[in-house]
Amino acid sequence: MLLQLPGLLTPDEVRTARERLLASDAPWIDGRRSAGDQAVARKNNRQLAQDSDCCRRLQALVLGALNRSPQFLSAALPSRIFNPLFNRYSGQNNAYGAHIDNAMVHSRNPAQWVRTDLSCTLFLSEPQAYEGGELAIHEPGAERRIKLAAGDLLLYPGDTRHEVTPVTRGERLASFFWVQSLVRSTEQRRILWDFDQSLMSLRAQGDTDATESLTGTYHRLLRLWGEP
Incomplete structure (x- = not known):
């Protein structure tokens, strides 16, 4: 991108x-x-x-x-x-x-x-x-x-x-x-970027249980796709 x-x-x-x-x-x-x-x-x-x-x-x-x-x-x-x-x-x-x-x-x-x-x-x-x-x-x-x-x-x-x-x-x-x-794939970086931007918008409206859950999902994806 x-x-x-x-x-x-x-x-x-x-x-x-x-x-x-x-x-x-x-x-x-x-x-x-x-x-x-x-x-x-x-x-x-x-x-x-x-x-x-x-x-x-x-x-x-x-x-x-x-x-x-x-x-x-x-x-x-x-x-x-x-x-x-x-x-x-x-x-x-x-x-x-x-x-x-x-x-x-x-x-x-x-x-x-x-x-x-x-x-x-x-x-x-x-x-x-x-x-x-x-x-x-x-x-x-x-x-x-x-x-x-x-x-x-x-x-x-x-x-x-x-x-x-x-x-x-x-x-x-x-x-x-x-x-x-940390993430070699352009497509995977784009998914994480879009995910993180959405999370930032949600957090600006106030933290909720759903926001916390989605944040956990983001980090699970980063663990799956990331490398040192």
Whole structure:
């Protein structure tokens, strides 16, 4: 499923992220350094150096936002999160052609393999600040072009064919990362997401014996489908 989580970052956090990414000493490198074999010829962007202090500070900011978001935790059921990376599209470095993310990626800190059950794009530039630069999702018989407000997060299955269309004006800043979920199946995660959203609505009306029983059913399903 494709799921938009609005306002993952606060306006102040978005402003802080942009200031650091646009600072004159921000260590941008060729984005092809992190591309897999099938994607390297199609990737044309800039990426913030992973081992820089700037990147580590921004990673902490994004991870903090993820950990405080009930919607993200409910949708992703994260087991492992690849430390967020940051990219920049403008000028001649302006696109990333259609590709599918690698099934497994290796995180430097902490040093671990992460299965890419979910791909995540966190938009950091306002839509009106650039033309083009949509995240194009290729589905059977259709294409969806997505451009979200700064601070919004898009989650989509890691085996989705997707691309970033050419930026023809302005500059597109974003964070991207992957999640290994406690529940590997996209369909099962969707069922649990729908179940949990309904439970949240019911709890807002007051706890009842029926709500408690349904909560128990949710956790039985999670035990059945989940894995460390």
